[in-house]
Amino acid sequence: QGREGGRLSSSGELFVLTYGALVAQLCKDYEKDEDVNTCLDRMGYGIGVRLIDDFLARSAVKKCRSYSETADMIAQVAFKMYLGVTPTVSCSSAAGNEFSLILDKNPLVDFVEELPAERASLCYCNLLCGVIRGALEMVHLPAEVTFLQDRLKGDAVTEIGITFLRKAEDRNGLVTTT
Amino acid sequence: VLRPHDERVVVAFGQRDGIRVGHAVLAINGAEVNGRFTADGKDVLEFLGNPANYPVSIRFGRHRLSSNEKLMLASMFHSLFAIGSQLSPEVGSSGIEMLETDTFKLHCFQTLTGIKFVVLADPRQAGIDSLLRKIYEIYSDFALKNPFYSLEMPIRCELFDQNLKLALEVAEKAGPFGPGS
Numbered sequence: 001q002g003r004e005g006g007r008l009s010s011s012g013e014l015f016v017l018t019y020g021a022l023v024a025q026l027c028k029d030y031e032k033d034e035d036v037n038t039c040l041d042r043m044g045y046g047i048g049v050r051l052i053d054d055f056l057a058r059s060a061v062k063k064c065r066s067y068s069e070t071a072d073m074i075a076q077v078a079f080k081m082y083l084g085v086t087p088t089v090s091c092s093s094a095a096g097n098e099f100s101l102i103l104d105k106n107p108l109v110d111f112v113e114e115l116p117a118e119r120a121s122l123c124y125c126n127l128l129c130g131v132i133r134g135a136l137e138m139v140h141l142p143a144e145v146t147f148l149q150d151r152l153k154g155d156a157v158t159e160i161g162i163t164f165l166r167k168a169e170d171r172n173g174l175v176t177t178t
Numbered sequence: 179v180l181r182p183h184d185e186r187v188v189v190a191f192g193q194r195d196g197i198r199v200g201h202a203v204l205a206i207n208g209a210e211v212n213g214r215f216t217a218d219g220k221d222v223l224e225f226l227g228n229p230a231n232y233p234v235s236i237r238f239g240r241h242r243l244s245s246n247e248k249l250m251l252a253s254m255f256h257s258l259f260a261i262g263s264q265l266s267p268e269v270g271s272s273g274i275e276m277l278e279t280d281t282f283k284l285h286c287f288q289t290l291t292g293i294k295f296v297v298l299a300d301p302r303q304a305g306i307d308s309l310l311r312k313i314y315e316i317y318s319d320f321a322l323k324n325p326f327y328s329l330e331m332p333i334r335c336e337l338f339d340q341n342l343k344l345a346l347e348v349a350e351k352a353g354p355f356g357p358g359s
Binding site (some may be wrong): 052057139 | 289290291292293311314315318319322330350354
């Protein structure tokens with residue numbers, strides 16, 4: 001959904017514009033970039049805890065058996081389903097619990113080239129981090145999710161880092177080790 | 179033998195003519211009772227104990243569960259489910275999927291997020307698996323995507339109820355051989 005022949009569909013555009021309007025409003029509401037980022041993350045979290053069930057209901061995927069499978073699932077199935085793009089996944093730690101998703105294309109920033117000078121620390125797409133964090137928490141995989149690199153800030157690529165934390169209790173209240 | 183139980187008057191002893199222990203007094207002389215009181219505010223047991231009110235016709239039946247009772251039973255089942263998965267000789271058991279009795283089958287589907295969907299059906303009813311998955315979709319659409327619905331609270335969303343009803347009708351019509359028969 002969203003892309004036809006390289007251009008977004010009308011509803012895809014409306015979504016991207018709505019996201020932009022949301023960020024713009026938050027910038028009016030909060031002076032500090034950190035506050036806007038926190039707010040976006042919190043909103044994303046609220047979306048993520050609900051979106052996860054939609055994802056599971058629609059994709060009918062089986063339970064992931066490793067952090068690596070989970071990261072692949074997020075990039076190849078979830079991102080594809082909701083944003084129409086497929087980031088590349090790589091594992092960035094020997095411990096096997098840190099991953100990075102490199103976004104080649106990101107529809108949310110289709111109309112944004114770079115951040116204004118007074119908003120240099122803004123994580124424009126921070127909502128996405130919150131969504132991923134909220135979704136993972138609901139399947140008992142607490143994680144830290146942040147933007148490690150951002151093309152909008154002048155970096156070479158846009159990279160989201162996911163660090164899986166200690167495994168939480170599973171659905172039946174049992175703590176299992178990985 | 180009748181005795182009060184919670185907010186109802188319930189049969190404690192003496193089964194006959196289809197009236198069973200546990201059945202509640204539903205109506206007296208055609209007027210539905212309101213808990214322990216008759217339609218016009220008299221205490222049911224007092225009324226029935228007074229021979230001046232005879233002859234009297236009483237309707238018995240299984241009472242419909244109140245929301246609180248449903249919550250209690252659901253949380254009991256939730257605990258049994260957890261116990262079941264821990265007792266299981268198989269490692270990594272996913273919990274109780276089905277409970278079968280003479281008169282009904284209880285089907286339970288647990289999502290990866292820990293939500294349980296429970297369906298009670300006729301033992302011969304087929305297609306419950308796909309019904310459970312359909313209910314999951316309906317829940318994620320009309321409850322979760324409703325911004326005014328708070329997680330973990332009872333679902334009072336009109337669209338959810340409507341779509342759920344439709345899904346149940348489809349499953350019921352399908353009968354013992356599943357949808358498409």
